[in-house]
Amino acid sequence: MSPTMTETTVVTLKIDDREISARSDQTVLEVAWENGLFVPALCHYEGLGDVGACRLCLVEIKGSPKLTPACVVKVTQDMEVVTQSERLAKYRRSIIELLFAERNHICSVCVSNGNCELQTLAQKLGVDHIRYPYLYPKVSVDASHSRFTLDHNRCILCARCVRACDEVEGAHVWDLFGRGVDTRLISDLGTPWGESETCTTCGKCVHICPTGALVEKGKSVAEMVHARPRFAAMARVRSSSGR
Template sequence: MVTITIDGQRIEAAEGERILEVARRNDIFIPSLCFLEGLTVSGSCRLCMVQVDGGRLPQMACATPVREGMDVVTNTEEIRNQQRMLLQLIFASGQHVCAVCEANGYCELQALAQRLGMTHIMLSPRWPMAQVDLTHEQYGYDINRCVMCQRCIRACEEIEGAGVWAIRGHHSEERILPGLSGKWGEADNCTNCGKCVMACPTGALFDKQVATAEMKKDCGLLIRLVEHRERLS
């Protein structure tokens, strides 16, 4: 065990644990969209930045392991401003109109914006108009609401072992798409398990049978599946 300090609070943590895991276990708020317990670390959203040992450059809490005597600060004004700017970039790059979204009220992106006091965006929105993929018999994919967190990729690969989702394209044209054709209904390796839908933090992946503001998701189910698999191994 090691002893660290987060926002002035002395906390014991296991060696190898990451800052974000320790903070969440102790009810200390650090925003994140790409992190999901039970999956490998991605670090793609960059929202979980914290100050470590007074350093000038913030570090990602999801990827930084704790060490003895570490001093972590999560809530400086500079950090909060950077997190709000990142959220603005996410909102501006997609179609995030909460009032008409299946995940309204259950969306992690929406909840983070409210928690960080973001009431509007100052950036010019792109308003992408890509066609919603409804080719799957049970689920739909609105790529306009995707935040590139990669949780669907990792849940599908690491828990279900199907490998349906992958990143396609380069740089600003990168997109997460299913199967070789890019149409979910044509992905023969999809098992219809819905784990990717449960892992999605927004309304990008949704059950076609739910309406606006009805898309409740149980990310804890994925954690329980991982724990059960570890007990059997």
Template sequence: MTVITLTIDGRSVATASGATLLEAARAGGSAIPTLCHLEGLSPVAACRLCLVEIDGDSRLQPACVTAAAEGMVVRTTSPRLAELRRTVIELLFTEGNHVCAICVANGHCELQDLAVAVGMDHSRLPYRFPSRSVDLSHPLFGLDHNRCILCTRCVRVCAEVEGAHVWDVGWRGEHCRIISGLDQPWGAVDACTDCGKCVQVCPTGALFHKGDGTEEKEGHPEQLQVLVRARQQGGAP
């Protein structure tokens, strides 16, 4: 294994060649916020919260898909990055209908946690209050588009881990949303195995167990990591 050395937030970090900046930074003790990223799933750089500054590059780069390189000098925190991250969180809140007080994931929501972390106690942007639907056609689970942030974790876990390919992203722009099957009601999609992996990895209350009340949903994305490692080692089907 080839080892490379780079500087992250003023600290020298050694990491394996081929590692991403996100992996190197976290191994070196730097905390980079993410919403779309989840260990065990392919990175897609959808949320843009993990953008970092690299000396010699005027552009901000997503740490989850940028390879670490020998001699890189990287900053994961700065006033510019702090402002950008707060703005991203504000955009996620204002473009949806996130009413935390009555959400099943209240108190257990990654979006809510990051709002606190970036210091968002109010939005400087106007709320759009879009008209979005709720799909309760599945016998076990529900989908509330009002709380979806399009992280695509559900799409990737269903395709890459369960192999069912139930979820996809449909439409564009402000009309973009998660769809099941060929834009069918979730309960009408025969490919769904009722495994619930999509519910477990959802960072908000968009996907939930039917019967969950306010604050009752607790996601367990770490279970995915255990499953993926077990499969890689031949210890699980």
């Protein structure tokens, strides 16, 4: 991306009644996290382009009738943001419940048990049961790759892997295929991952996956720990090397 021509300034704004100063090129989510505020997010990841897809980071901005995803909106002078309200808490819980109902998320047998962002958020948001009927889709597991496994049962379609592979690794192995609830993650236009000619086996997608959808082989229940710091370092190197 070419550097933007608009000048970066320092602005002050209010988040949850707290006076906060920030750079004008920062997003509301970045600023909120920087200041230790809890705003849930699943599709956002530092170093990746934002898509505003998971809808968990929705916040109320004074003067706007609609809820706004904090990950894509930049801070402005005198902005007033509400990140915690009864309504937002209700919506966030519903979205987490919908994600659990969509695929077959069985924590007790998942390799990511204990290291899963979906699970953690559910606990933090007080989701103790799922009110919506489970859809129980019949989805497959792609274990054709020599080192990694793709388990569609755990995929939440956040597309972090798609962006990490495209924006950071530059290989663009992953894509989304199909529509609506039938959307699936595919590698190399639908060929099995193990036969992919573009995959560099770098593992970025695996370490950035919030759930147990992309995992290292040979891991048993609760053994899959994502190496997040490693990814953050790679993303930083990438973004500082002349982009």
